[in-house]
Amino acid sequence: MTNYGQQLIELSLKNWDGHVKRAHDFFSKLSDEQLELEVAPGRNRALYLMGHLIASNDYLLPLLGLGERLYPELEAYFIRIPDKTKTDYPLAAELREKWEYLHARLAERFATLTIEDWLSRHTSVSEEDFAINPTRNKLNVLLSRTSHISYHLGQLALVQV
Amino acid sequence: MTNYGQQLIELSLKNWDGHVKRAHDFFSKLSDEQLELEVAPGRNRALYLMGHLIASNDYLLPLLGLGERLYPELEAYFIRIPDKTKTDYPLAAELREKWEYLHARLAERFATLTIEDWLSRHTSVSEEDFAINPTRNKLNVLLSRTSHISYHLGQLALVQV
Numbered sequence: 001m002t003n004y005g006q007q008l009i010e011l012s013l014k015n016w017d018g019h020v021k022r023a024h025d026f027f028s029k030l031s032d033e034q035l036e037l038e039v040a041p042g043r044n045r046a047l048y049l050m051g052h053l054i055a056s057n058d059y060l061l062p063l064l065g066l067g068e069r070l071y072p073e074l075e076a077y078f079i080r081i082p083d084k085t086k087t088d089y090p091l092a093a094e095l096r097e098k099w100e101y102l103h104a105r106l107a108e109r110f111a112t113l114t115i116e117d118w119l120s121r122h123t124s125v126s127e128e129d130f131a132i133n134p135t136r137n138k139l140n141v142l143l144s145r146t147s148h149i150s151y152h153l154g155q156l157a158l159v160q161v
Numbered sequence: 162m163t164n165y166g167q168q169l170i171e172l173s174l175k176n177w178d179g180h181v182k183r184a185h186d187f188f189s190k191l192s193d194e195q196l197e198l199e200v201a202p203g204r205n206r207a208l209y210l211m212g213h214l215i216a217s218n219d220y221l222l223p224l225l226g227l228g229e230r231l232y233p234e235l236e237a238y239f240i241r242i243p244d245k246t247k248t249d250y251p252l253a254a255e256l257r258e259k260w261e262y263l264h265a266r267l268a269e270r271f272a273t274l275t276i277e278d279w280l281s282r283h284t285s286v287s288e289e290d291f292a293i294n295p296t297r298n299k300l301n302v303l304l305s306r307t308s309h310i311s312y313h314l315g316q317l318a319l320v321q322v
Contacts, residue, residue, distance in 0.1 A: 004166030004276050008173075011296055015304045040201035040319050115165050135172055143176045147311040154312035155319065158201050 005115040009139070013110060016142055019149040020103050023053060026156055027099065032092035039155040046159050048083035049152050050095050055079050058102055060145060063122050064138045066109040071098055113138070166276040170300070174271060177303055180310040181264050184214060187317055188260065193253035200316040207320050209244035210313050211256050216240050219263055221306060224283045225299045227270040232259055274299070 027035070027050050035047040044052075055074040061067045077086055090098075118139040121130035130136055188196070188211050196208040205213075216235040222228045238247055251259075279300040282291035291297055 004280065005169060007280060007295075008166060008169035008300065011298075011301055011304065012169075014296055015301075015308070019308070040204075043201075043319060119165065119168060134168075135175060137172075139169065140172055140176075143172065147176070147180070147308060150308040150311040151315035151318075154315035157312075158204060158316065158319075 009115055009118055012139060012142055012146075016110075016146045017107070019146050019153070020057075023050075023149055023153060023156075024099065024103070026153065027096065030159075030161065034159075034161055035092045037159045037161065039158045044083040044155070046156055047089065047092060047095065048078065049156060050092075050099065051078035051090065053149060053152060054095060054098050054102055056148060057106065057145060060106060060141065061109070063124060063141050064109075064113070065117075065123055066106075066112075070102055070105065074098075110142075118142075170276055170279055173300060173303055173307075177271075177307045178268070180307050180314070181218075183314060184211075184310055184317075185260065185264070187314065188257065191320075191322065195320075195322055196253045198320045198322065200319045205244040205316070207317060208250065208253060208256065209239065210317060211253075211260065212239035212251065214310060214313060215256060215259050215263055217309060218267065218306060221267060221302065222270070224285060224302050225270075225274070226278075226284050227267075227273075231263055231266065235259075271303075279303075 027046070030037075030046060035050065036045055038045050039049070051074055054071065055078040058069045058071050058074070061069055074090070077089060119134075119137050121127065121134075121136060122138050122141045125133075125136040188207070191198075191207060196211065197206055199206050200210070212235055215232065216239040219230045219232050219235065222230055235251070238250060280295075280298050282288065282295075282297060283299050283302045286294075286297040
């Protein structure tokens with residue numbers, strides 16, 4: 001009977017992989033110059049959203065108990081700070097490389113988690129709060145980060161290349 | 162052991178409900194006049210995306226084997242046809258009512274599905290194709306439709322009220 005759980009985890013991981021691939025394919029289609037295009041006049045650049053997704057997805061490592069973030073230095077540029085407020089953004093080539101490396105590492109580490117792990121609490125919820133609301137588990141974080149990619153893919157689709 | 166499967170289905174349904182609520186809350190905050198605003202100059206109006214999400218989510222009924230669509234007449238306005246190509250769009254009040262009614266019916270019918278149902282093939286995949294790729298199941302359709310809401314929520318966030 002446990003294979004139901006296994007099937008469901010695999011489905012969620014496949015869904016994650018599909019979203020990472022869609023975003024990767026989108027960014028790969030754009031030249032470094034095109035990454036400077038905004039999703040709408042005066043709004044975020046594609047490059048900013050690429051950095052934002054790397055910095056956000058990097059948090060999955062500590063949140064899922066899989067280690068430290070790989071690129072904590074990206075937070076100052078791409079998390080909770082609007083685009084075009086800094087003068088020294090990382091170059092597109094650097095972000096492309098970090099995208100690849102991070103998502104390959106995430107895939108490797110996700111593969112080490114069991115169903116029990118996925119249903120255990122994520123690291124930013126206390127044991128007390130988790131006892132009250134057991135849906136605050138690691139799989140929920142994965143679903144939420146998958147949806148977060150989709151949210152920004154919708155915006156990236158507006159870029160007029 | 163089967164309770165793993167149950168927990169995972171509940172998590173996916175909660176994730177769906179959360180996305181429906183976020184979209185509902187967004188549309189409720191906008192006046193009928195504000196629903197005419199575009200997500201970016203010349204792009205889809207918020208009203209169009211509301212109709213698009215109703216028409217798309219309505220397909221969950223036949224796809225999950227839960228009955229016929231409630232509002233097939235919306236397809237001609239909101240599916241595979243760009244915004245602003247018709248002259249007689251449904252009024253905001255009508256769409257608000259259909260949004261509420263549809264999502265309440267979906268929630269009721271989702272509650273009747275068992276884990277076995279969620280892992281069974283959705284109705285647009287043949288038995289042969291499902292045998293080759295068993296991830297083409299009903300839960301996968303739900304995950305994909307959840308992500309679809311998020312995709313358009315990202316665009317709606319760009320509306321400048």
